[in-house]
Amino acid sequence: MHTRCMPSTLLQIRGLDPSTRDELKIRAARRGQSLTAYVRDLLEREASTPDLAEVLARVDRRAGGSTVSSVDLIRADRDGR
Secondary structure (H helix, E strand, O other), X not given: OOOOXXXXXXXXXXXXXXXXXXXXXXXXXXXXXXHHHHHHHHHHHXXXXXXHHHHHHHHHHHHOOOOOOHHHHHHHHHHOO
């Protein structure tokens, strides 16, 4: 249940296939939620999940911009056998 006090924002989705809407309604009902609450949760979860570009940027930062390629590492490992 949504307990935070937030300003109301209206979001209209045009061109949504009725079968998609119906499936979302079914899923919402299974969770004991209204369609609005269910879709809001989906959107909030999506917005809080980093996209691929952000994940790759984090990996680059953690790697410290390593200039060693994976090919070089594999070759060095094979040469060491």
